[in-house]
Amino acid sequence: MTEALKIALAGLGTVGGGVVRLLDTNADLIARRAGRPIEIVAVSARDRAKDRGVDLSRFRWIDDMGEMAALDGVDVVVELIGGSDGPALTLARRTIAAGKALVTANKAMIAHHGLELASAAEAGNVAFKYEAAVAGGIPVIKGLREGAAANRIQQVYGILNGTCNYILSTMEAEGRDFADVLAEAQALGYAEADPGFDIDGVDAAHKLSILASLAFGTRIDFPGVGTTGIRHVLAADIAEAAALGFRIRLLGHAEMRADGLFQRIHPHLVPVSHPLAHVTGSLNAVVAEGNFVGRLLFQGRGAGDGPTASAVVADLIDIARGEYGPAFAMPVAALGEQPPADPGAREGRAYLRFTVDDKVGVLAEIAAAMRDSGVSIESLIQRGAMPDGGVLVAIVTHKGPERAVAQAIERLDGAPWLRGQPMLMHILD
């Protein structure tokens, strides 16, 4: 057996602790599979004193995280600090500049600086890997970069944020409202105290921009992701969707269109017959459709110390084996540059929900706005009995251009009888 692969681990939060435990627990098996042992030699974190439930005394402690990049005898730096910039980015840049391999779980950093890091890694001929950045333990980066590499991918979509899926599927199972379930998730530690990154779709957008680059061979375009979260989904929406044979899921969806790259995070109605409708709790799932392979589905746990550590160590095993190449499947210079596609040109069905005053003529105004925008209505339900005394009007449109639905909503903007913003969700057909 050849010499051990030597690791410096920066960041000892949930995932960092998981990596230490995993390399301890499965050490023999990993050495057999990797062809050599994988050993942590140095660690660093913000707070040295904190008890992390793992014995760190056997590792060299480095106070200044930035110094991790320059340690003698280290082959790979594992960056688990988090944040798109700051110490994580500094360490990532220095690691590659020092000619060492970089493994990270940092989706925000890759969404913003991945191409710069990949270019530097290519120039320095070092490994740069990030399986844990998207969908936790599910090997979907590998699935797209390698498993489906023979295919022109037509679209990639999925459930990319476990917190949102937990909230939506709990709302669904228990008939509760968003704020109530979010508060509980925060109390249980499933959602952050500042939950915006998750529930407003930013975390999912980071991940989608990475998947899109791998799927389509294009440059990462995080600003090009249209992002809407789940804050405004009501228990009533979930009930209406269920009555129509759908479940509500926050989907990331990317496709290559004639006019450019379409990327969107948005709540969707998913037919109960679709596998994504059965992805509940904090699970993640990604679907990729290729021109030869057809539809592939990858499903598993998208977060947590165990699954994320599994993905980090899978990257380390690839590096130990010498089985790695360009981070985004091809050299950065070969990635295409695509403008964002106009979503208005896409055709699909939509769910529209208005919460309105209980007044004569409101339904006529809504119907007129639909007609005048060229939106064809497939079904419409009006119900009283909203908690605030308002009336709910839920519409499912026939298939048509998204532009028309957006226009209809615009026509109704500022109507005095509207209570809050209309809710628009796309239907996955």
Add this chain to the structure above:
Amino acid sequence: MTEALKIALAGLGTVGGGVVRLLDTNADLIARRAGRPIEIVAVSARDRAKDRGVDLSRFRWIDDMGEMAALDGVDVVVELIGGSDGPALTLARRTIAAGKALVTANKAMIAHHGLELASAAEAGNVAFKYEAAVAGGIPVIKGLREGAAANRIQQVYGILNGTCNYILSTMEAEGRDFADVLAEAQALGYAEADPGFDIDGVDAAHKLSILASLAFGTRIDFPGVGTTGIRHVLAADIAEAAALGFRIRLLGHAEMRADGLFQRIHPHLVPVSHPLAHVTGSLNAVVAEGNFVGRLLFQGRGAGDGPTASAVVADLIDIARGEYGPAFAMPVAALGEQPPADPGAREGRAYLRFTVDDKVGVLAEIAAAMRDSGVSIESLIQRGAMPDGGVLVAIVTHKGPERAVAQAIERLDGAPWLRGQPMLMHILD
């Protein structure tokens, strides 16, 4: 861009034609992803005259398949001839002996001779890859060999034969009997004229033995797979299972137990809440459970020219990139040797169905056999109205050792009122 990877393709059936079409259709994209073009230079098949719908005139035609291994200027031989021995094995051995890489979709050959071929490939330092051999287009070999490599896999199970799944899900959807649906599947070309390899579970057993080796780091043990197919599943079984909240699927199931390696192909009752219950038609799906990653699910099209070609070309891209290593994740010498586990020691619930004469005392005999074997009954249904005038008795047991259920069946063996063999199916819990 470096020089093209040059391919000799042996076997021009459905999959071979798919590989030619795929390399044509996606040539530019594949060259970008692989870092260099992938080009077929020579082809061979049994019948040169046959029209395969693709232009083969641009390739060198080789009459003797065995000669493919020795062609100058060829980097990789793709073996799509099929059959565990004969010309496929001859070509595979010669290819590796000639120092060329081997890619194959031949599950039977790998189940029987995979370790020999992998040892030779290691000794010669050449690539030996076989993603297409298991679950068609689904990158499950890569998923286990690399994606989940950090984990001690506790069990791997799934739907590994599309023909059986098509038959079972058609029986389920249309309430029809096995023979009827099989005949239709044969007429439509979904099942072979000699369907035994599929419906008796042999094809699935080949695949399971390969998955088990990757999952557990053990030597392939095809003879150690206990194999039962779907011939004796009745429409009535599917109806009883449905009434109890289950669907019937032919599962391959492998787990590492204290006394050895458990491997089995058997029809199972799968709870409707389990993702495998929603895998219908000719789809395949594989679940792997690891000690850190938890439950991973891979799903997609398990057969057909497009999906299988996608997997073959994924292997070629890995080879073009230089991203490959030991075929079974570790050197053959490092693979463990495990005796087959005693299935009788496993604990689980079971479904037992007896078709019996409509006579006084039969139910008492069945109940006594259960009691005397220590089998605890969770539910029992007796129905008349079987097509042959017999009576159906369907039992679901409480969780208990499989040995006890086998004993109960043995006790009833030869009972004069039994019509045909009792049907035993395990319950996936």
